[in-house]
Amino acid sequence: MHKDSTNVKMFEVIEEPLSIEGVVAKVVHPHAGAINTFIGTVRELTNERRTLYLEYEAFVPMAEKQLRVIGAEIAERWPDTRVAISHRIGRLDITDIAVIIAVSTPHRAHSYEASRYAIERIKEIVPIWKKEHWEDGESWIGDQKETVAYPTGRPEGLTDD
């Protein structure tokens, strides 16, 4: 099940349906004692509003670059860890998988931490947007935590290259 990582795209933003097994296979490694997966799915009810379907849009080359940045942040924080992230764009229906994060680590504690870190960072620095379509309207969803433009021109936590 071990894949040669030299030709495998560990971080991708694609229009095709995602494969859990495919993403997991990318992080299988002899050093790993744990593989943790996060699967983001399309939910029907949000704030009592019923979603009919979602649309995801991305600035694809930059989104893949930012996913790689997250991978590098994880590698630095949790040594000997492997990460693969696939995010789907286009029209997604209820229960469809929007994102898969697979993390492999020598010991299981780090696999939970790194996996959570990855999804939180995706929601900060990756240029992907979702649009909710309801029966009586539609709306692009923005970050509801912060409505102020970042004063330094970038979100917190980014390291300088």
Next chain:
Amino acid sequence: MIKVLFFAGIREKMDRESVNVNAANGTVNNLKQMLIEQYPEIADDVSRSMIAVNEEFVAEDTVLQENDVVAIIPPVSGG
């Protein structure tokens, strides 16, 4: 010329994916102000957006070079 890329709600309001503007040698902040003045329909969105130059987030006092590609990044909602 600087190419400015639009996404999501801004792309929809503008009904186009990009515009070219004369903003080389000015700062990112200058460009932001230019867009806010020229396109009032997206003014609020632009002022709430992050700016990426050549696919990297930059500080707003960054000086733009000819042929830079700027992306207006509204609050993201992936994941």
